[in-house]
Amino acid sequence: MSEQLDLLPGYLTAHLQIALVALLVGITVSIPLGVLAARVRWLEQPVLGLASVIQTIPGLALLAIMVPLLAAAHLPSIGYLPAFIGLVLYSVLPILRNTVTGLATIDPALVEAARGVGMTPRQRLVRVEFPLALPVIIAGIRTSTVWTVGMATLSTPVGATSLGNYIFSGLQTRNLSAVLVGCIAAATLALTLDGLVRLVAIGWERRRHGMLGVALGALALLYLYTGVTLGRELVQARQERILVGAKTFTEQYILSEILAGQMTHETGMAAAVAQSLGSTVAFDALRSGEIDVYVDYSGTIWATLMHRETGATNRSDVLVEVERFLRDRHGIVVVGALGFENAYALAMRRAMAERLSIRRISDLVVHAPALSIGGDYEFFGRAEWRAVRETYGLGFAAQRSMDPSLMYQAAAQGNVDVISAFSTDGRIAALDLLILKDDRGAIPPYDAVILASARLQHRHPEAIDALRRLVGTIDGDTMRRMNLAVDEGGQSPGAVATVFLDALWRKP
Amino acid sequence: MIEVRRLTKLFGDAPAVRDVSFAVSAGELLALVGGSGCGKTTTLRMINRLIEPTSGTVLIEGQDVSALSGHVLRRGIGYVFQRVGLFPHMTVEQNVAVPLSLLGWEAGRMRGRVGEVLELVEIEPALRQRRPAELSGGQQQRVGVARALAAEPKLMLLDEPFGALDPLTRDRLQRSFLRIRKRLGLTAIFVTHDMVEALLLADRIAVMKDGRLVQVGAPQQLLASPADEVVERLLDTPRRQARAFDELMAGVAR
Ligand SMILES: Nc1ncnc2c1ncn2[C@@H]1O[C@H](COP(=O)(O)OP(=O)(O)O)[C@@H](O)[C@H]1O
Ligand SMILES: [Mg+2]
Numbered sequence: 001m002s003e004q005l006d007l008l009p010g011y012l013t014a015h016l017q018i019a020l021v022a023l024l025v026g027i028t029v030s031i032p033l034g035v036l037a038a039r040v041r042w043l044e045q046p047v048l049g050l051a052s053v054i055q056t057i058p059g060l061a062l063l064a065i066m067v068p069l070l071a072a073a074h075l076p077s078i079g080y081l082p083a084f085i086g087l088v089l090y091s092v093l094p095i096l097r098n099t100v101t102g103l104a105t106i107d108p109a110l111v112e113a114a115r116g117v118g119m120t121p122r123q124r125l126v127r128v129e130f131p132l133a134l135p136v137i138i139a140g141i142r143t144s145t146v147w148t149v150g151m152a153t154l155s156t157p158v159g160a161t162s163l164g165n166y167i168f169s170g171l172q173t174r175n176l177s178a179v180l181v182g183c184i185a186a187a188t189l190a191l192t193l194d195g196l197v198r199l200v201a202i203g204w205e206r207r208r209h210g211m212l213g214v215a216l217g218a219l220a221l222l223y224l225y226t227g228v229t230l231g232r233e234l235v236q237a238r239q240e241r242i243l244v245g246a247k248t249f250t251e252q253y254i255l256s257e258i259l260a261g262q263m264t265h266e267t268g269m270a271a272a273v274a275q276s277l278g279s280t281v282a283f284d285a286l287r288s289g290e291i292d293v294y295v296d297y298s299g300t301i302w303a304t305l306m307h308r309e310t311g312a313t314n315r316s317d318v319l320v321e322v323e324r325f326l327r328d329r330h331g332i333v334v335v336g337a338l339g340f341e342n343a344y345a346l347a348m349r350r351a352m353a354e355r356l357s358i359r360r361i362s363d364l365v366v367h368a369p370a371l372s373i374g375g376d377y378e379f380f381g382r383a384e385w386r387a388v389r390e391t392y393g394l395g396f397a398a399q400r401s402m403d404p405s406l407m408y409q410a411a412a413q414g415n416v417d418v419i420s421a422f423s424t425d426g427r428i429a430a431l432d433l434l435i436l437k438d439d440r441g442a443i444p445p446y447d448a449v450i451l452a453s454a455r456l457q458h459r460h461p462e463a464i465d466a467l468r469r470l471v472g473t474i475d476g477d478t479m480r481r482m483n484l485a486v487d488e489g490g491q492s493p494g495a496v497a498t499v500f501l502d503a504l505w506r507k508p
Numbered sequence: 509m510i511e512v513r514r515l516t517k518l519f520g521d522a523p524a525v526r527d528v529s530f531a532v533s534a535g536e537l538l539a540l541v542g543g544s545g546c547g548k549t550t551t552l553r554m555i556n557r558l559i560e561p562t563s564g565t566v567l568i569e570g571q572d573v574s575a576l577s578g579h580v581l582r583r584g585i586g587y588v589f590q591r592v593g594l595f596p597h598m599t600v601e602q603n604v605a606v607p608l609s610l611l612g613w614e615a616g617r618m619r620g621r622v623g624e625v626l627e628l629v630e631i632e633p634a635l636r637q638r639r640p641a642e643l644s645g646g647q648q649q650r651v652g653v654a655r656a657l658a659a660e661p662k663l664m665l666l667d668e669p670f671g672a673l674d675p676l677t678r679d680r681l682q683r684s685f686l687r688i689r690k691r692l693g694l695t696a697i698f699v700t701h702d703m704v705e706a707l708l709l710a711d712r713i714a715v716m717k718d719g720r721l722v723q724v725g726a727p728q729q730l731l732a733s734p735a736d737e738v739v740e741r742l743l744d745t746p747r748r749q750a751r752a753f754d755e756l757m758a759g760v761a762r
Binding site for chain 2: 109110112113114115116117118119120123127128131132
């Protein structure tokens with residue numbers, strides 16, 4: 001728990017940097033837009049309609065969609081920018097709608113009175129209409145504040161640190177206290193900001209200058225803090241920092257920490273981790289140079305990027321071809337293989353396998369029509385699944401997508417019969433599951449390989465050297481043990497990585 | 509001072525005001541009288557161009573009002589609204605100061621003038637920091653008059669200013685308005701549907717019906733020779749009330 005709380009200042013600051021700035025921009029965009037829509041009648045429907053459509057896009061999808069859009073525009077597509085733009089879009093509707101409503105519902109007699117005393121349209125807006133609509137507009141700002149702060153937790157999967165780091169990594173590594181800390185912190189922040197905005201409104205309406213001053217002062221301080229830290233980070237970003245990517249599962253969290261720790265240790269350069277990137281997001285980010293290094297698996301690149309029909313192939317042949325492909329086609333450097341494979345493998349309860357005498361996937365074929373299969377979100381869309389199905393002629397009674405962290409438990413408890421397990425997951429042995437032999441070689445080998453950008457190699461060959469020292473240092477058992485320490489042992493990926501690195505550095 | 513020539517307003521195809529002409533000389537108070545919907549408010553609003561006339565002209569001191577931009581024109585004309593029209597988010601003082609700040613008065617002079625007009629309409633200092641919602645209907649209407657008077661306008665337009673008040677309050681306000689008018693020598697056009705009010709306050713009365721002007725004249729003139737049965741009927745009510753009252757008083761005296 002205290003380990004979680006140590007992370008709070010960093011996550012909270014990052015969260016504020018996204019949410020507060022997005023909110024400020026959202027307000028400055030949506031209020032003038034609302035005034036315009038209230039003035040120019042034909043604009044009202046299209047503007048409100050568009051904002052409503054944006055609002056109906058699920059939050060996670062809205063942020064995720066920014067990644068390819070920004071990439072297509074050759075802008076930084078992971079990290080702060082996609083999260084920021086997504087949140088700004090999301091924050092607009094409540095404020096926009098309330099601005100339009102607030103202005104539209106002003107007593108027309110008062111608008112007439114304002115004209116009658118000789119106000120110009122602009123004076124009317126500034127002195128009468130806007131102040132009268134303000135309580136409604138502030139209600140919109142409050143709604144938007146709560147939404148934006150909550151939704152900023154979804155910045156994590158697009159590569160921006162936020163309180164969502166607690167939630168996403170906590171869910172993946174089954175660390176309930178991390179999830180709780182993240183939820184409570186985000187909720188507290190949302191309520192605090194909402195409360196401050198409310199105090200500003202009350203102070204203004206009832207002319208309680210003390211209250212108004214305190215609330216505005218508190219908000220100003222928060223913005224000042226956010227601005228200063230953001231500015232400092234921008235300056236630091238100019239100085240160099242190596243960014244390590246991590247996909248959304250325990251092993252990746254651990255490996256990214258190991259990579260970052262190793263480079264910092266050997267080169268003295270700062271290295272940070274961008275957590276919980278989607279599989280293709282990570283690859284694209286490396287290709288575009290937004291992250292410098294991450295770990296991927298040879299078979300994944302073989303199947304999803306090279307579109308190779310799989311078949312019996314040995315580990316080193318695949319490695320050689322993948323390396324050549326990445327270098328020639330994408331300018332990506334394969335630093336080397338870590339020493340273990342994390343393959344997609346079909347697994348089932350040992351007891352059930354023994355009862356049905358299943359040891360190989362071939363043995364599964366006759367029983368499959370009576371069984372169900374569970375896979376992670378990607379699995380059923382991947383080339384490997386197609387290859388397995390076609391090679392063996394497998395057909396299951398039912399198939400279910402689920403979170404990889406829940407998959408093993410689901411198999412152990414009999415909620416599904418077969419799962420697409422990751423071979424390094426410590427829970428396979430812990431939960432007494434059996435991996436079925438891929439006897440016809442439908443699934444390629446999955447060596448864990450360190451991928452680095454050409455830029456990193458060019459600018460910091462010493463960092464590549466540091467990484468090269470990791471090659472061959474992690475075997476399958478070591479990886480399984482480290483995964484289990486996080487998934488079942490309740491340790492954090494960072495702590496497990498530190499233990500590993502300490503041992504590594506102590507070796508002569 | 510002010511001359512209205514052949515003023516006409518159509519809302520779509522429906523005529524609200526038809527071919528209305530009259531003149532008001534400096535220092536005079538004209539009452540515009542007629543039943544509900546006969547076009548009084550519309551006529552008044554065309555004078556300060558809150559509504560643009562379909563045809564016809566309004567001249568103030570010989571100048572066509574359409575030559576000025578609307579907001580500049582309106583800053584020089586006091587307007588008291590039928591429904592109060594005070595700004596609810598401003599204090600009494602801020603409300604009264606609005607026309608002055610629009611004219612760019614500096615703060616000290618503005619403060620002095622606001623105090624002056626509020627005194628004139630008998631709003632005591634304790635009420636001046638309040639919001640309109642914290643005042644009685646009569647007090648609100650006084651503040652409305654003060655706001656219209658603040659910039660020392662050449663012309664005042666009042667749209668049923670006392671219509672929504674109880675009889676006692678209305679009487680007090682009418683008398684105080686008369687006093688103010690005498691003191692300032694105001695030129696004013698005053699809309700009312702109440703002939704008694706018109707007879708009491710106005711120098712001359714203009715009677716409207718269905719958007720047309722039926723008769724314009726001094727109260728005595730109307731009483732002596734009403735132009736048609738519309739005017740007659742309007743005068744009937746106060747006459748009957750006065751007669752009934754006299755009989756009652758006679759009974760009490762006996
Ligand atoms: N903005 C408007 N649009 C359409 N018709 C209107 C409008 N304002 C007034 N009218 C119509 O014009 C006529 C005169 O209205 P008004 O001048 O307000 O009457 P009064 O003040 O004498 O009661 C009425 O029939 C009214 O319905
Ligand atoms: Mg009227």
